[in-house]
């Protein structure tokens with residue numbers, strides 16, 4: 001149909017899904033995603049053991065988006081593996097986000113998930129910005145290379161990566177070259193939040209989240225142009241891979257922008273957190289209206305068709 005999409009040869013009724021971290025920590029949230037009009041769903045990034053995460057308040061919405069320093073709160077990988085074992089893959093595809101605190105933890109989780117022999121799609125999170133003392137992997141190119149080499153060896157089947165935003169053409173070039181050296185990396189999700197921003201409330205003359213003196217990753221309107229640039233930069237540099245767009249989606253228009261930039265699927269974070277799962281019916285309808293108005297009959301016809309001047 002008009003909104004059909006595919007990734008790794010798997011079919012999706014809609015290109016839309018949640019961004020990992022939103023509406024996906026607990027079974028009830030994942031079931032709400034399953035019942036929604038999203039084409040697929042992804043679990044909260046998981047660690048070997050359950051984590052409470054950072055002290056609250058650790059998420060705040062603003063007029064232009066959101067700021068968070070959650071600190072990787074999750075139920076531990078076995079909780080999400082249980083969900084993946086029970087999931088009905090004929091209903092809609094399921095992604096698992098993995099964000100171990102070390103290379104060894106990631107290998108242990110990937111081994112356990114591999115041994116479960118499930119059709120779940122793995123998105124390896126290389127960009128968690130809020131674990132104090134842990135620099136995010138994708139800003140350390142040697143660490144990223146090592147992680148991808150180990151994950152390719154251990155997982156030994158297609159997977160994807162969740163990337164932070166880059167802001168320098170030389171960094172797009174180097175990161176893409178590393179990803180292109182790992183053929184099992186079949187999709188790239190761009191972007192994670194823009195890390196370590198600071199939101200100030202002038203009434204209280206204060207920061208708005210407790211962890212890290214108020215420093216946190218931002219999402220929403222703040223990040224849309226950066227997200228589109230990262231989607232298009234990796235789409236241009238990685239012709240053998242697919243790109244999942246994430247960042248600044250709140251209407252059909254931004255979904256359409258991500259598709260033009262090269263996205264195969266599109267994730268929704270801040271707007272989902274604020275509006276709830278009903279957003280997917282609205283976004284599907286708004287996207288369909290744009291496609292019909294412009295005479296497109298499939299997402300294929302739009303993907304990567306961004307014109308330059």
Ligand SMILES: O=C(O)c1[nH]c(=O)[nH]c(=O)c1I
Nearest residue numbers: 069070071072128130193217
């Ligand atoms: O603080 C978090 O839990 C978090 N927050 C984000 O904005 N992105 C991430 O990948 C993660 I793992």
